[in-house]
Amino acid sequence: MRTPTPATVDQITTEKMKISERLARLDADREKIATQLADLETAQRVLMRVSKTPPGRRPRSVSAAEAKAAITPRGRGRPPRTATAKSAGRERSAQNLGLGERVLALATGKTRQELYAACPSDRPNHVGMAVQRHIRAGRIQERDGKLYATSPATEQAPATA
Numbered sequence: 001m002r003t004p005t006p007a008t009v010d011q012i013t014t015e016k017m018k019i020s021e022r023l024a025r026l027d028a029d030r031e032k033i034a035t036q037l038a039d040l041e042t043a044q045r046v047l048m049r050v051s052k053t054p055p056g057r058r059p060r061s062v063s064a065a066e067a068k069a070a071i072t073p074r075g076r077g078r079p080p081r082t083a084t085a086k087s088a089g090r091e092r093s094a095q096n097l098g099l100g101e102r103v104l105a106l107a108t109g110k111t112r113q114e115l116y117a118a119c120p121s122d123r124p125n126h127v128g129m130a131v132q133r134h135i136r137a138g139r140i141q142e143r144d145g146k147l148y149a150t151s152p153a154t155e156q157a158p159a160t161a
Helices: 006-050 062-070 099-106 112-118 124-137
Strands: 109-112 140-143 146-149
Touching: 006 109, 099 124, 109 112, 112 124, 124 140
Parallel strands: none
Antiparallel strands: 109 146, 140 146
């Protein structure tokens, strides 16, 4: 076996240095590209949220949009809902009351937080919107942080003199 000459060792050392420098540049480029990719993905998510059309309804191309337009009927809005025997014969019980009616019935000196807790199957923002609608319509009054339903007698039109 031959012993390596100093020239051969120097060549190997310089090649190792070149390779390590190249790897360092590649690592820096990879980090830069990974950051750019993350920024692009974030921008895409933001644009998807603020765009007018939902992502499932966004056409993929012009030809796809034209093909879909040719298939889709030209009627406006939803088709009329037909009443089934089950929903036609159903009476409105306390369980089947709409959220607005339930909020109005629960407004008996409760705070907003208590109203949210009293409607666990509904989203708090929906309960809040129902409360605000009733307040604007004058059916609920807020006094000392508590909500009170106004009496039906005060909701009547004012008497003319």
